[in-house]
Amino acid sequence: MKRNKNLTLKVYHRILELMSKYEIVPGQRLVFVDLARQLQVSRTPVNNALSILAQEGYLDFRPHQGYSVRNLSRNEAEDLYEIRDVLETGFMSQAIDNLTDDNLKKIEQHKVSFEKAISHRVHRGLFVLDTEFHLAILDLIGNEMLSSRYKEICQKIFLRIRIEQLGMERVEAIIQEHNQLYEAICNRDKKGARDMVLQHHENSRNSLYPILFPDEPHTRIELRN
Numbered sequence: 001m002k003r004n005k006n007l008t009l010k011v012y013h014r015i016l017e018l019m020s021k022y023e024i025v026p027g028q029r030l031v032f033v034d035l036a037r038q039l040q041v042s043r044t045p046v047n048n049a050l051s052i053l054a055q056e057g058y059l060d061f062r063p064h065q066g067y068s069v070r071n072l073s074r075n076e077a078e079d080l081y082e083i084r085d086v087l088e089t090g091f092m093s094q095a096i097d098n099l100t101d102d103n104l105k106k107i108e109q110h111k112v113s114f115e116k117a118i119s120h121r122v123h124r125g126l127f128v129l130d131t132e133f134h135l136a137i138l139d140l141i142g143n144e145m146l147s148s149r150y151k152e153i154c155q156k157i158f159l160r161i162r163i164e165q166l167g168m169e170r171v172e173a174i175i176q177e178h179n180q181l182y183e184a185i186c187n188r189d190k191k192g193a194r195d196m197v198l199q200h201h202e203n204s205r206n207s208l209y210p211i212l213f214p215d216e217p218h219t220r221i222e223l224r225n
Contacts, residue, residue: 007041012049014039019058019069019159022124026160030059030067057156072160074213077205080157085201087150088134089194095140096190104186107136111178118175122166126174127158133178137185161212170207177203 015035018024032046039046050067053059060070110133117129131154138147177200184192 007045008048008052011039011041011045012052015049015053016058016155016159020124020128020155024069026069026071026162028069029065030069032066056152058159070160072157072212074209077157077209077212080153081201081205084150084153084157085198087146087153088138088197088201091138091141091146092194092197093190095137096185096188096193098140098142099185099188103136103140107133107182107185110136111182114178115175118171120168122163122168122171124158124163126171127154127163130174130178131155131158137181161208163211165211166207170203173203174200 015024024030030050032043032050035050036043036046050059051061054061054067057076058070059067061067110129114126114129114133117123117125131151134154135147135151138150141147177196181193181196181200184196
């Protein structure tokens with residue numbers, strides 16, 4: 001029984017990895033027989049893993065049709081970004097209180113990793129590296145459940161969106177925003193860091209929403225006071 005659970009968990013993480021690498025894309029129908037062959041496991045752990053991913057909101061299941069990657073809706077995006085805002089800004093003061101030279105260096109390393117990953121095109125790895133930069137800040141709290149929840153929120157956004165049309169100018173802007181956030185943290189500027197997080201997220205929405213929801217009216221989001 002324990003072996004079956006471990007195998008299901010392994011397949012679960014492997015499917016998430018395929019989604020993060022864009023080998024499984026939003027809207028794609030998943031055939032568990034093909035996945036089992038690709039992952040070199042039996043059908044049972046694949047079916048179990050797909051069921052868990054559907055319960056967590058990554059997939060849709062339709063009788064007689066099977067599973068497909070759930071596209072992100074406008075309402076879901078708003079909800080997920082709101083939770084992300086609350087988690088980061090709500091714990092920023094405590095994170096800065098716990099700041100040391102060692103973990104500041106770790107935050108800087110994640111910032112630089114994002115910069116070094118820039119190429120001639122936007123790729124999904126940048127979303128992973130952006131998440132890891134922000135996670136390095138939240139990790140200062142020392143709350144594993146908080147960090148895990150934040151990572152899950154970010155995954156539910158970037159694993160279910162298509163990014164082909166996102167321009168490189170947005171990536172360059174992210175670098176500047178990371179630098180501004182990092183500088184605020186270095187200076188122990190709690191309000192400045194919270195404001196920068198909100199601006200960073202709202203700039204992300206303003207760039208992504210016209211691409212993700214082209215048929216919906218788009219109103220530019222302004223920074224909240």
